[in-house]
Amino acid sequence: MGLQLEPSFVQEAEHRPEPTISDAGAIPLVDLSSPPPTLIADIEAACRDWGFFQVVSHGVPLELLEGVQSMAKEFFSLPLEEKKRVQRDEENPVGYYDTERTQEVRDWKEVFDFTVKETFHIPVTEEDGRVRWREVRNQWPEHPPGMREACKEYRKAMEDLSFRLLELIALTLKLPPNRFNEFFKDTTSFIRLNHYPPCPSPDLALGVGRHKDAGALTVLAQDDVEGLDVKRKSDGKWVRVKPIPNSYIINIGDMVQVWSNDKYESPEHRVSVNSEKERFSIPFFFNPAYYTNIKPLDDLITEENPARYDEFNWGEFFMGRSNSNFKKLGVENTQIHHFKKKV
Ligand code: OGA
Numbered sequence: 001m002g003l004q005l006e007p008s009f010v011q012e013a014e015h016r017p018e019p020t021i022s023d024a025g026a027i028p029l030v031d032l033s034s035p036p037p038t039l040i041a042d043i044e045a046a047c048r049d050w051g052f053f054q055v056v057s058h059g060v061p062l063e064l065l066e067g068v069q070s071m072a073k074e075f076f077s078l079p080l081e082e083k084k085r086v087q088r089d090e091e092n093p094v095g096y097y098d099t100e101r102t103q104e105v106r107d108w109k110e111v112f113d114f115t116v117k118e119t120f121h122i123p124v125t126e127e128d129g130r131v132r133w134r135e136v137r138n139q140w141p142e143h144p145p146g147m148r149e150a151c152k153e154y155r156k157a158m159e160d161l162s163f164r165l166l167e168l169i170a171l172t173l174k175l176p177p178n179r180f181n182e183f184f185k186d187t188t189s190f191i192r193l194n195h196y197p198p199c200p201s202p203d204l205a206l207g208v209g210r211h212k213d214a215g216a217l218t219v220l221a222q223d224d225v226e227g228l229d230v231k232r233k234s235d236g237k238w239v240r241v242k243p244i245p246n247s248y249i250i251n252i253g254d255m256v257q258v259w260s261n262d263k264y265e266s267p268e269h270r271v272s273v274n275s276e277k278e279r280f281s282i283p284f285f286f287n288p289a290y291y292t293n294i295k296p297l298d299d300l301i302t303e304e305n306p307a308r309y310d311e312f313n314w315g316e317f318f319m320g321r322s323n324s325n326f327k328k329l330g331v332e333n334t335q336i337h338h339f340k341k342k343v
């Protein structure tokens, strides 16, 4: 990315990271080994008040995370030409890239994406406007050896943890615990290895610009370098998330917002960078099957609580929402509020 900040990375003045970030209020901490009534009450409060929380006693073996973390470090330290051998392109949306944009401004990061299913389908809109599903495959690098295996084991653990969290969220909504499971049979979940190199102008650029995650839930592992900022619902202030060893950061995505008919909102967040330290993070994006149609759950809709969204298709939403570098610039990304019913 060079030592000088190119103009494409510079955030508009209003979106630059303010030098003063409230670090007073930490996001909620949830102990997954708490007895069920406490656990459900804690998760309900965390989802309602923040949409963001950290979990401990989650049962994911630390070696699995450390395995992927060391593979990520090795992979990103390879020469650019080597990484580009698994670069994503017009045909395949997963692999390596360092050109992502969020809200039109380039992110100060490089990324390797892989999906949970080795083959998966993406919707492609034909000239006549019809949607066709195209099969694509993960691209695994030759180096470091063992990366594919380490990633496979880790993603299974992430899927298990996500199903557990989703079951708890269903319980907080007074739904049967498996209420959401049917949407995830042919899941489009994916994992992203993020590398945020030291940045010469951390006051002008962001690792990831402000955004909301599109899917159901995100389970994020970060290293011990802080950088994730969450917009606090109560006062709209940016709060820096403090790393806690062997914890995962969970946030609600747009789909849970719609299913819950806005009881839980998908929170805005961003990643700040710093001039000294590089940072690594690994989000697991827990996403429904492409063919899933999404709307507020009938079980939650009453006369007093009418559906606030029109039904839409997840695959089409996601492809319109992705900040892919091959998307036309100047077109606003699809956002969940575009599906709000007019009142
Ligand atoms: C993301 C994201 C946070 C982080 O990739 O969507 O919010 O700490 N990442 O890397």
Ligand code: NI
Pocket (backbone or CB within 6 Å): 211, 212, 213, 269
């Ligand atoms: Ni995010």
